[in-house]
Amino acid sequence: xxxxxxxxxxxxxxxxxxxxxxxxxxxxxxxxxxxxxxxxxxxxxxxxxxxxxxxxxxxxxxxxxxxxxxxxxxxxxxxxxxxxxxxxxxxxxxxxxxxxxxxxxxxxxxxxxxxxxxxxxxxxxxxxxxxxxxxxxxxxxxxxxxxxxxxxxxxxxxxxxxxxxxxxxxxxxxxxxxxxxxxxxxxxxxxxxxxxxxxxxxxxxxxxxxxxxxxxxxxxxxxxxxxxxxxxxxxxxxxxxxxxxxxxxxxxxxxxxxxxxxxxxxxxxxxxxxxxxxxxxxxxxxxxxxxxxxxxxxxxxxxxxxxxxxxxxxxxxxxxxxxxxxxxxxxxxxxxxxxxxxxxxxxxxxxxxxxxxxxxxxxxxxxxxxxxxxxxxxxxxxxxxxx
Amino acid sequence: xxxxxxxxxxxxxxxxxxxxxxxxxxxxxxxxxxxxxxxxxxxxxxxxxxxxxxxxxxxxxxxxxxxxxxxxxxxxxxxxxxxxxxxxxxxxxxxxxxxxxxxxxxxxxxxxxxxxxxxxxxxxxxxxxxxxxxxxxxxxxxxxxxxxxxxxxxxxxxxxxxxxxxxxxxxxxxxxxxxxxxxxxxxxxxxxxxxxxxxxxxxxxxxxxxxxxxxxxxxxxxxxxxxxxxxxxxxxxxxxxxxxxxxxxxxxxxxxxxxxxxxxxxxxxxxxxxxxxxxxxxxxxxxxxxxxxxxxxxxxxxxxxxxxxxxxxxxxxxxxxxxxxxxxxxxxxxxxxxxxxxxxxxxxxxxxxxxxxxxxxxxxxxxxxxxxxxxxxxxxxxxxx
Numbered sequence: 001x002x003x004x005x006x007x008x009x010x011x012x013x014x015x016x017x018x019x020x021x022x023x024x025x026x027x028x029x030x031x032x033x034x035x036x037x038x039x040x041x042x043x044x045x046x047x048x049x050x051x052x053x054x055x056x057x058x059x060x061x062x063x064x065x066x067x068x069x070x071x072x073x074x075x076x077x078x079x080x081x082x083x084x085x086x087x088x089x090x091x092x093x094x095x096x097x098x099x100x101x102x103x104x105x106x107x108x109x110x111x112x113x114x115x116x117x118x119x120x121x122x123x124x125x126x127x128x129x130x131x132x133x134x135x136x137x138x139x140x141x142x143x144x145x146x147x148x149x150x151x152x153x154x155x156x157x158x159x160x161x162x163x164x165x166x167x168x169x170x171x172x173x174x175x176x177x178x179x180x181x182x183x184x185x186x187x188x189x190x191x192x193x194x195x196x197x198x199x200x201x202x203x204x205x206x207x208x209x210x211x212x213x214x215x216x217x218x219x220x221x222x223x224x225x226x227x228x229x230x231x232x233x234x235x236x237x238x239x240x241x242x243x244x245x246x247x248x249x250x251x252x253x254x255x256x257x258x259x260x261x262x263x264x265x266x267x268x269x270x271x272x273x274x275x276x277x278x279x280x281x282x283x284x285x286x287x288x289x290x291x292x293x294x295x296x297x298x299x300x301x302x303x304x305x306x307x308x309x310x311x312x313x314x315x316x317x318x319x320x321x322x323x324x325x326x327x328x329x330x331x332x333x334x335x336x337x338x339x340x341x342x343x344x345x346x347x348x349x350x351x352x353x354x355x356x357x358x359x360x361x362x363x364x365x366x367x368x369x370x371x372x373x374x375x376x377x378x379x380x381x382x383x384x385x386x387x
Numbered sequence: 388x389x390x391x392x393x394x395x396x397x398x399x400x401x402x403x404x405x406x407x408x409x410x411x412x413x414x415x416x417x418x419x420x421x422x423x424x425x426x427x428x429x430x431x432x433x434x435x436x437x438x439x440x441x442x443x444x445x446x447x448x449x450x451x452x453x454x455x456x457x458x459x460x461x462x463x464x465x466x467x468x469x470x471x472x473x474x475x476x477x478x479x480x481x482x483x484x485x486x487x488x489x490x491x492x493x494x495x496x497x498x499x500x501x502x503x504x505x506x507x508x509x510x511x512x513x514x515x516x517x518x519x520x521x522x523x524x525x526x527x528x529x530x531x532x533x534x535x536x537x538x539x540x541x542x543x544x545x546x547x548x549x550x551x552x553x554x555x556x557x558x559x560x561x562x563x564x565x566x567x568x569x570x571x572x573x574x575x576x577x578x579x580x581x582x583x584x585x586x587x588x589x590x591x592x593x594x595x596x597x598x599x600x601x602x603x604x605x606x607x608x609x610x611x612x613x614x615x616x617x618x619x620x621x622x623x624x625x626x627x628x629x630x631x632x633x634x635x636x637x638x639x640x641x642x643x644x645x646x647x648x649x650x651x652x653x654x655x656x657x658x659x660x661x662x663x664x665x666x667x668x669x670x671x672x673x674x675x676x677x678x679x680x681x682x683x684x685x686x687x688x689x690x691x692x693x694x695x696x697x698x699x700x701x702x703x704x705x706x707x708x709x710x711x712x713x714x715x716x717x718x719x720x721x722x723x724x725x726x727x728x729x730x731x732x733x734x735x736x737x738x739x740x741x742x743x744x745x746x747x748x749x750x751x752x753x754x755x756x757x758x759x760x761x762x763x764x765x766x767x768x769x770x771x772x
Binding site for chain 1: 403404407408410411414415417418421422446447448449450451477483542543544545547548585587618620624634637638639640641642645646649652653655656657659660662663664666667671
């Protein structure tokens with residue numbers, strides 16, 4: 001027969017201060033664990049949402065980001081003539097030859113960071129339906145005008161509609177603000193590709209993006225591009241390309257987060273152990289009584305394990321409760337891989353919730369095993385004598 | 388004095404509990420030290436950077452080069468002692484996992500400008516003789532088992548193709564904070580190949596490194612250089628090496644902030660553990676405190692008793708944590724050499740450790756002390772266990 005669950009629960013309630021302090025320690029560990037995973041996850045989510053499954057990006061072979069890549073005009077023209085590129089209702093091919101560069105801009109509140117400028121083509125916007133204009137208009141082709149992503153407008157100086165940036169001996173007027181949701185495009189500035197090439201003296205394209213007429217034909221197109229030795233180009237699905245851009249940083253965050261929380265959890269486990277040892281010590285007489293009433297050693301062991309698991313669960317729920325508020329926070333930092341500013345949010349997933357709760361239960365279990373074993377091994381007569 | 392003796396006896400009365408608490412504090416202090424070391428490592432470049440060196444780069448951003456033709460103009464600016472130049476190469480050795488810094492420089496002036504890079508004279512001569520030669524830091528050479536004369540191939544990301552280099556020298560740092568994981572090769576070799584494959588990118592320099600005759604002149608020299616190229620197609624931005632590196636760090640500020648916050652979280656975790664121990668301890672001993680009050684102990688003496696016990700436990704934990712920091716940091720620097728080229732625990736870290744332990748010790752004793760002082764003698768004596 002098992003000791004009623006309410007016994008474990010009410011014990012925790014009776015010693016509220018101790019329960020609260022022990023659970024807080026575990027809650028903080030769970031908080032850090034969840035928050036760092038949410039950060040890594042948010043970064044990845046942002047970059048995955050940036051890409052579309054039926055878009056293909058073409059870069060120079062060997063380059064790891066758009067900024068590294070160079071595509072000569074004649075090679076870009078070859079890519080444009082490939083079959084399998086989708087057309088819009090007017091019958092124009094959905095393909096954009098783009099140039100991507102970085103500029104250094106001052107941040108609000110000091111410091112500066114690298115910002116991506118994308119020189120766009122006529123079809124760039126059609127290829128990225130996520131991009132919505134929230135203020136002003138899109139830049140006209142043929143004159144130096146820019147539209148800025150909403151995440152940049154919030155964090156950098158002078159990026160407001162009507163603002164002027166001086167670059168490459170030209171004055172660029174900001175004519176609009178675009179919102180692309182949680183994607184990397186919200187952290188970019190767009191302008192006419194030819195204007196960008198001319199101003200920054202970069203006569204080469206960085207990337208050619210096009211939409212497939214049928215997303216199953218990717219392997220065929222990839223074979224055509226990568227199989228042509230004159231081109232020296234590589235093709236990737238846009239979604240794969242952006243996922244790769246998040247890999248190093250997401251891995252860094254995950255390793256940092258997990259190694260930290262493993263160290264921290266040792267502290268919290270010891271905290272739980274102290275609490276449970278004292279719970280056992282203070283209740284020696286009670287345990288003796290329970291045993292005298294006929295409860296088995298196993299039942300006693302289980303009771304104390306349930307108590308410490310509950311303790312862990314309380315900590316886990318507290319930690320997750322506070323971590324869930326982190327979803328309202330947006331972080332903007334330099335992505336190591338592209339070397340440019342990227343804004344992203346903490347993002348909570350069911351996987352992280354279950355992982356965190358599982359983690360808190362493991363902490364509770366690890367802290368409770370030894371004390372519970374001690375409780376179950378107590379001698380009836382001796383423990384009754386301690387009253 | 389009987390109080391210190393009582394404090395020590397009290398602290399170690401419950402051996403398991405005290406032992407576990409000390410262990411928990413030690414782990415937290417260890418984690419705190421490591422996190423602080425990560426932060427100081429992050430800023431290390433700033434500390435060791437020289438005030439008498441300037442970096443000139445393209446004002447637009449780092450990805451744009453400057454013409455080689457600026458070299459002579461900069462060299463003849465008054466206050467300039469020496470000029471070297473280089474390009475970030477960004478090559479990959481076998482796989483992206485093997486990341487290390489690799490760049491091309493004009494070697495002679497570079498080694499003069501950076502005396503912290505110590506290279507034996509004969510290796511220096513070899514490096515100057517062989518156009519395809521490169522020098523590597525001691526840690527880097529050890530990591531991949533390279534020996535003098537070995538051919539090492541990097542896969543270019545900015546400059547396409549496979550590039551072969553011959554190891555001509557292994558440098559040591561002048562002091563322990565110098566990064567010994569860099570891969571430095573010759574700019575003329577880079578330019579020679581670029582001329583063939585990308586004629587438009589030839590004779591372009593990523594950055595100029597400038598030594599000034601007197602560090603007080605740094606600001607004036609920087610100003611003069613930037614004024615010289617104002618309104619040209621490639622405007623320059625010149626700053627001291629320190630400002631340049633700080634600019635880099637400010638871009639990754641968010642991550643440093645996260646690490647800072649997390650390092651405080653671990654202190655709060657430990658505060659919860661110690662506060663719990665003290666709360667349990669005083670609850671058990673309320674009867675004893677009543678007895679002590681009966682025989683004439685003042686509130687202040689009781690407070691000393693509890694606070695003293697809390698501090699004894701936290702200090703024991705702090706000392707153990709500091710002792711553990713040394714071997715663990717050593718393990719870290721060998722295991723994570725790729726992420727942290729230098730991983731030395733700064734002396735200030737230990738001061739912060741002790742400060743953190745002190746604060747935790749006092750904070751944890753606050754509530755229990757209040758309880759013990761407030762308790763009425765009769766009530767305390769009536770309590771059992």
